[in-house]
Amino acid sequence: MTVNQQSLGGWGNCPREACSVSQPDSRAALRHKLHAGHTVIARGLGRSYGDSAISPNGLVLRQTRLNRMLSFDAGTGILECEAGVSFAEIIAAFLPRGWFLPTSPGTKFVTVGGAIASDVHGKNHHRVGSFGNFVREIELLLASGETVRCSPESRPDLFWATIGGMGLTGIILTATFELTRVPSAYCSVRYEKTRDLDHTLDRFVETDNDCEYSVAWIDCLASGRSLGRSVLMLGNGSQPDELPLANRTSPYALPERRTKTVPTWFPSRTLNPWTIRAFNEFYYRVPRRKSALVDFEKYFYPLDSLKHWNRMYGPRGFIQYQAWFPRSTSRRGLVELLERIVDSGRGSFLAVLKSCGAANPGLLSCLDHGHTLALDFANTGSDLRELTCELDRIVLEHGGRLYLAKDALTDAGTFAAMYPRLPEFQRIQQAVDPTGRFVSSQARRLQIIPVLCADSIADSARSERLVAAG
Amino acid sequence: MSENVVILGAGSGIARAVAQRLAARGCRLLLCGRDADELERNAADLRVRHNASATAVPFDALDFDSHAPFWENCLQQCDGRINGVLLCFGTLPDQQQCQRETASLRHAFDVNLTAAASVLHPIAAHMESQKSGWLAVITSVAGDRGRQSNYVYGAAKAGLSTFLQGLRNRLQPSGVHVLTIKPGFVATSMTEGLLDPKSPLVASPDAVARDIDRAIRKRRNVLYTPWFWRGILLVIRSIPESIFKRLKL
Numbered sequence A: 001m002t003v004n005q006q007s008l009g010g011w012g013n014c015p016r017e018a019c020s021v022s023q024p025d026s027r028a029a030l031r032h033k034l035h036a037g038h039t040v041i042a043r044g045l046g047r048s049y050g051d052s053a054i055s056p057n058g059l060v061l062r063q064t065r066l067n068r069m070l071s072f073d074a075g076t077g078i079l080e081c082e083a084g085v086s087f088a089e090i091i092a093a094f095l096p097r098g099w100f101l102p103t104s105p106g107t108k109f110v111t112v113g114g115a116i117a118s119d120v121h122g123k124n125h126h127r128v129g130s131f132g133n134f135v136r137e138i139e140l141l142l143a144s145g146e147t148v149r150c151s152p153e154s155r156p157d158l159f160w161a162t163i164g165g166m167g168l169t170g171i172i173l174t175a176t177f178e179l180t181r182v183p184s185a186y187c188s189v190r191y192e193k194t195r196d197l198d199h200t201l202d203r204f205v206e207t208d209n210d211c212e213y214s215v216a217w218i219d220c221l222a223s224g225r226s227l228g229r230s231v232l233m234l235g236n237g238s239q240p241d242e243l244p245l246a247n248r249t250s251p252y253a254l255p256e257r258r259t260k261t262v263p264t265w266f267p268s269r270t271l272n273p274w275t276i277r278a279f280n281e282f283y284y285r286v287p288r289r290k291s292a293l294v295d296f297e298k299y300f301y302p303l304d305s306l307k308h309w310n311r312m313y314g315p316r317g318f319i320q321y322q323a324w325f326p327r328s329t330s331r332r333g334l335v336e337l338l339e340r341i342v343d344s345g346r347g348s349f350l351a352v353l354k355s356c357g358a359a360n361p362g363l364l365s366c367l368d369h370g371h372t373l374a375l376d377f378a379n380t381g382s383d384l385r386e387l388t389c390e391l392d393r394i395v396l397e398h399g400g401r402l403y404l405a406k407d408a409l410t411d412a413g414t415f416a417a418m419y420p421r422l423p424e425f426q427r428i429q430q431a432v433d434p435t436g437r438f439v440s441s442q443a444r445r446l447q448i449i450p451v452l453c454a455d456s457i458a459d460s461a462r463s464e465r466l467v468a469a470g
Numbered sequence B: 001m002s003e004n005v006v007i008l009g010a011g012s013g014i015a016r017a018v019a020q021r022l023a024a025r026g027c028r029l030l031l032c033g034r035d036a037d038e039l040e041r042n043a044a045d046l047r048v049r050h051n052a053s054a055t056a057v058p059f060d061a062l063d064f065d066s067h068a069p070f071w072e073n074c075l076q077q078c079d080g081r082i083n084g085v086l087l088c089f090g091t092l093p094d095q096q097q098c099q100r101e102t103a104s105l106r107h108a109f110d111v112n113l114t115a116a117a118s119v120l121h122p123i124a125a126h127m128e129s130q131k132s133g134w135l136a137v138i139t140s141v142a143g144d145r146g147r148q149s150n151y152v153y154g155a156a157k158a159g160l161s162t163f164l165q166g167l168r169n170r171l172q173p174s175g176v177h178v179l180t181i182k183p184g185f186v187a188t189s190m191t192e193g194l195l196d197p198k199s200p201l202v203a204s205p206d207a208v209a210r211d212i213d214r215a216i217r218k219r220r221n222v223l224y225t226p227w228f229w230r231g232i233l234l235v236i237r238s239i240p241e242s243i244f245k246r247l248k249l
C-alpha cells in the first residue's frame, strides 16, 4: 500500500518537510503501519508549532481517526478515550452535561495524545499544573508491537516519560483522565492594566490565590520605564445565578458564532513591524470595561474563531518562542529577554505571560513554579536564529527552559543543558525502544533520543532482519 | 419512537460517520462487521457521546450461508422491528491484479455484488412483510461507466445499482424505500495513498455522511455525493462510446 507524500509542518509552518503520512482508522491498520518499515512518529492535529510531529525519513501516523470515546463515569467525571479524540470533541460532548477539561491550551483543536505528549498547560497552571496531573492511565503501543498500560502507580517510570515525552516512547492508544465539573460555560473576567513588569508580577502574586484563571497580554514593544506593561485577564467560573436571566435556564449553552477563514492568498506583509507596533499600542490603550462575563469559547479559545490564522504569516511561516523561568530568577530573566526583543525591533503580535504552579514528575515536562512567556516571530531566516540564539542564552543563564511543543530552532546542547533529567528519560526510552523506531524531526535535531542517528540504526536493524530472512 | 437501524460493514470510514449522525438523532444501532474489537469501540463511542444504544454484531459478508441466520439474529436483538438497513461494506480491488488472477476478480465481485445481493434478499423479504422500512446501499459513481482503470470494481458496483433499481421497483407497493448511494472520491482507508485528501474533488467521510443522512430522511431514490458528481457523471455518460473507448480514463 502506498502512502501519501505531503509537505508537512507544525502550526508555525517553519520548518516544512516532505513526509509520508498515513491515517490509520483501526488498531489493526495502525499496527500494520508500525511494522511496515522505517521510523514512525505520531501526529495529532499538528498544533505544536515546530517540528515535533513531522519526520521526512519516516512515516507520520495521524491519530485523528482513532478517536473513539470508550467510557465515561458521570459520577466521577472520568473519561476513557482513544488518543485521537480532540478537545473540541470532548467539549461538544460534555460541556452540555456540565463537564469541562481540567486544563486546556489556547486552542481546542488539539488531541488528547498531543496534550499528553506535550503535557500541555492552560490559564490555570498556577492552580492545577499541567494536563498530565489529571491522567490516571495510558495505554501505550510500544516499538515491539506490545501494548502496555501505565499509570502513576503501575510502571510510573514509563508513565512519567510519556507525559511530556513528545511521542518518543510509543504511540498513546487510549488515555483515562478526569474532567472537571463547571457551574456554567461562562467566566467572570476582570481586566487590569499594569504599569511595568514589576507591577505585572506583583499582581500575579496577589491574585494567584483567588483567581482560577489568569494570563497577561504583555506589550512587548514598550521599553524603558514601561517595559513589561501588560493587560491582565483574571477569570473565575461563573455560577448560573451570575448569568443574565436569559441564560440561567441553559447555563452550558454557548452562543452561536460564525468562524472566519484566512485564505491561502492572504498577503503576509500585512504583519510587519509597523502593524504589530500599532496593534500593541492599540491593545494596551483601548479603553475596556473593568470586568465582563465571557463564554468559555471566547475566553479559552479566542483564536479558534479565525480558522488557519497561521496563514497570516505567509509561506515562510513563523515560530513561537516560549520560555519558562524559575521563580527565583524570573524577574531578571524576563527583563533581559524583553530588553533584547525591544532592541531587535521585532515585536510579537501576541505575547503572553503566565504564572506557573508546581511541576509534576514528567521527565521532559516544562513548567514549574515561576513564569512563562510566549511570543510569535515571523520567520525571516538566519537573523531570526541569531536572535533566538541570544534569547536561548538568556534563558539558560537564568536556569530557564524552552517548551518543546513550541520549539523549532534550538540546538541539542542548549536543550540538554535546560533539561537535566534528559539522561533519565533516555534510559527509559532506550529500554522500550532500543532501535529508535519513534523519531521526529525535533528528536533528531535535539538528539532527544540517545542514539545519534536513530534512523540508520533502525534501518540497519531492518536490513539485518532481511539478511537473516534471506 | 426511536428507529432501529442495522449497519453492515460498520467499520467502514463512511459508515462510522453516518453512525454518528444516526446516533445523534436517537437511532438504536446494530454495528455489523468482521472486527469485533473495533466494532465494540465504535459502539462504545456512540454510547458515550450520544447516550445512544449501540451493539456490535459479528457479520462476514463472504459467509453466504450465514446471511439468513445473521438477519434472524438482528431481528431478535431488535424485538422483531428493524426500521432501516445501511449497507457499507465493499472492497476496491487492484484492477491489474484482477486482470491476471481469477481469485482477485471473483473476490471483487463476491464482496461488492454477490454478497450484497445475497444479504439484501432476506432483509427485503422481511421489510416487504413488515410493510415499512428503508434500505440504503452504497454503490459508486464508478458503476456509471466502465473505464479501463477500474472496470472490475465498476462492473460490480453497476450490478449492485441495477439490482437496487429492481428491488426499489419490487418494494414500492409495500412502502419500503430503497436508496442507492453513489459517492465520488472519499478520503477513507480505502483510498489512502490513491487520492490526495487535500484535492477539492475528495470529500470527507463526514460531508458524505451528511448527504446520506439527509437522503435517508427525505426518501430519495438515488444520491450522488457530493452533489457535483451528478453533473460530472452526466457528462461522462453522454460521451459516445466510439469516442469514449479511445480515452485514457
Ligand SMILES: Cc1cc2nc3c(=O)[nH]c(=O)nc-3n(C[C@H](O)[C@H](O)[C@H](O)COP(=O)(O)OP(=O)(O)OC[C@H]3O[C@@H](n4cnc5c(N)ncnc54)[C@H](O)[C@@H]3O)c2cc1C
Pocket (backbone or CB within 6 Å): A011, A041, A042, A043, A044, A045, A046, A047, A048, A049, A052, A053, A063, A083, A084, A104, A105, A106, A107, A109, A110, A111, A112, A113, A114, A115, A117, A118, A119, A120, A121, A122, A165, A166, A167, A168, A170, A171, A172, A173, A303, A405, A406, A440
Ligand atoms: C493557537 C495555539 C495555542 C496554544 N496554546 C497553548 C497553551 O496555552 N498551552 C500549551 O501547553 N500549549 C499550547 N499550544 C500547543 C499545543 O497545545 C500542543 O502543541 C499540543 O501538543 C498540540 O496537540 P496536537 O494534537 O496538535 O499534537 P501534534 O502537534 O500533532 O503533536 C505534538 C506532539 O505530540 C505527539 N503525539 C501526538 N499524538 C500522539 C499519540 N497518540 N501518541 C504519542 N504521541 C503523540 C507528537 O508525536 C508530537 O511530538 C497552542 C497551540 C496553538 C496552535
Ligand SMILES: NC(=O)c1ccc[n+]([C@@H]2O[C@H](COP(=O)([O-])OP(=O)(O)OC[C@H]3O[C@@H](n4cnc5c(N)ncnc54)[C@H](OP(=O)(O)O)[C@@H]3O)[C@@H](O)[C@H]2O)c1
Pocket (backbone or CB within 6 Å): B009, B010, B011, B012, B013, B014, B015, B033, B034, B035, B059, B060, B061, B062, B088, B089, B090, B091, B092, B111, B138, B139, B140, B141, B182, B183, B184, B185, B186, B187, B188, B189, B190, B191
Ligand atoms: N472511499 C471512496 O472513495 C468510495 C467511493 C465510492 C464508493 N465507496 C464505497 O463506499 C463503501 C464504504 O467504503 P469506505 O470508503 O468507507 O472504505 P473502508 O473504510 O475501507 O470500508 C470498507 C468496509 O468494507 C468491509 N468489508 C470488506 N469485506 C468485508 C466482508 N467480507 N465482510 C464484512 N465487511 C467487509 C470492511 O470491513 P473490515 O474492517 O472488516 O475489513 C470495511 O469496513 C464501500 O462499498 C466502497 O466501495 C467508497
